[in-house]
Amino acid sequence: MQRVRVSSQQAPVQKLGNSQMTLSPKFRLAAAQSTLLDPALEFELSTRGEQLIPGLPDDVALQCLLRVPVDKHAACKAVCKRWYSLFGSKEQFFTRRKELGFRDPWLFVFAYHKCTGKIEWKVLDLTHFSWHTIPAMPCKDKVCPQGFRCVSIPHEGVLFVCGGVVSDVDCPLNLVLKYDVRKNRWTTMTKMITPRSFFGSGVIDGMVYVAGGSSTDLFELNSAEVLDPKKGMWKPVANMGMNMASYDTAVLNGKLLVTEGWFWPFYVAPRGQIYDPITDNWENMAAGLREGWTGSSVVIYGHLFVVTEHERTKLKVYDMETDSWDVVEGPVLPEQICKPFSVNCWESKVYVVGRNLHVAVGHILRMYPSNPSGKKCRFSVQWQMVDAPQTLFDLTPSSAQVLFA
Structure with a gap:
């Protein structure tokens, strides 16, 4: 390592x-004067x-x-x-x-103070490994940081923060905020049709999808909707078919995968749904996929990887043909990465941000069998640690997004 x-x-x-x-x-922004x-x-x-x-x-x-x-x-x-x-x-x-075509990756971390719950965005320059800040996100007091959902469109240099919940009254939000790297500024977008928190979210072909989640009094939702960022409008899509809050979400092969996740103690198996935007249809997730999804996911090489939370924080990969999970060869997640952690990726690297904003960079290597008709390809990982400065030691991550700047 x-x-x-x-x-x-x-x-x-x-x-x-x-x-x-x-x-x-009211989440309104004053008009910003140009600094050019x-x-x-x-x-x-x-x-x-x-x-x-x-x-x-x-x-x-x-x-x-x-x-x-x-x-x-x-x-x-x-x-x-x-x-x-x-x-x-x-x-x-x-x-x-x-x-001029510069496209260096930056890791934007949505973090909060462990004691006060105050929200901050911190940015790790993945080229120079230096930390920076961006303007504060307009947000009410007493919100639950974990209730928001963040998604990004990396090459456009924009990220979206949706939903959330006011923690002292369990009131969900339909807030939508957009951050633009080039302008270094937050703007408000059209609100979601339905206020929601702890929901599934993902980007498919430049469109932002949200599904399920918790509503007022923590009742679970089955509705879903999609945002066209260019038009700035939300429209409903097919209902999920079951009321479900989301633990984790991934976009694989052009489809949105939403998992309920394991809860301790393991009384019941988790549920999962898959949405196909082409057919506007939901289907049940395969048993092996949803039952083995025990952590935070990324998609690399067209495969779904999960940084596990219940199995010594190993990295594992899903085999669609057998509906099973294989452990990725290599060491476990470095011990400096403490739960809760947030995960994202770009190309063949997975970024895991732990408490105190230490970052583990996992280099994923795909190993092909020597005989084309032999065993399936295998994967290995090697970890690189990027220690955060002590000024960030009181922060806990809630989401991590890769953008190019």
Whole structure:
């Protein structure tokens, strides 16, 4: 297991940007003024011969400067007027990165303070392994962090926070918030048709699906709906066929898999449903799939993996042909990752965020049989630890989303 020490107590978490919004109990945002500088000023500076980096053409210099980590931006702004123009506006900086095709993965962690329950978003730059903050999410007091559901569209650099519950009155919410990396800003979206908490959610072909969950007085729901982010409108889809709150959700082969999850003690087997958006139909989940789904899931190489919570935190993978689960070869989850943890992935890497925001990066390797007609392919994992700074030690993760910035 490889260990990476990325920060210490003397290395504070840097701010990604300053919030330009006013929060209210009604989840309304004040209009945010643009932070972009006058383009005419940038043009004037360039025509006067002020190079971004002396001795380099501006296009080459820009390629270099757009790779500077966010925690260095404050110092970079003091170099010259042109650097101030580039680094002084997060919206301009990330717009230029997007225009030039930069796509570095960042891990956005929805976390809360263990004692106060206060919600914060922390961001781990997966290229430089440094932590940052983003503007506060507009949210009422006394909400249950675990009741929200977060989903993302990674390459568009946006994430959505839906639903939730006011914990002191068990009142579910139909709140929908959108965060845009490029603008570094939260906006409110059209509310869900049905207030819900602890529900299933996922993104299929750019559409955000939510299903089931808990309603007022914790009654379980069977309704489902879908959001078109471009149109900003929700519409109902077929009911699940059973009232069910969700423990975990995954998108596999273009379908939404929703599992109720195991409850201790194991009196009854968990239930599970699968939604096909093409046919707008739900079907029961196979017995082996739902009964072996004992943790948080990711989809890698077109296979469903689960970081288990009841089996020494091993990683296992689902075999669709046999409706069974196989243990992934390699060590168990590093002991620094304490429950509760949140899981996400990108390409062949799985990211597990534990209490105190320590992160384990699992490198998944697919091993093909030497004989094509022989056994099925196997998987192995090797873990790399990324320790969080002590300034984050009082935080517990509730969700983790990968976005590109």
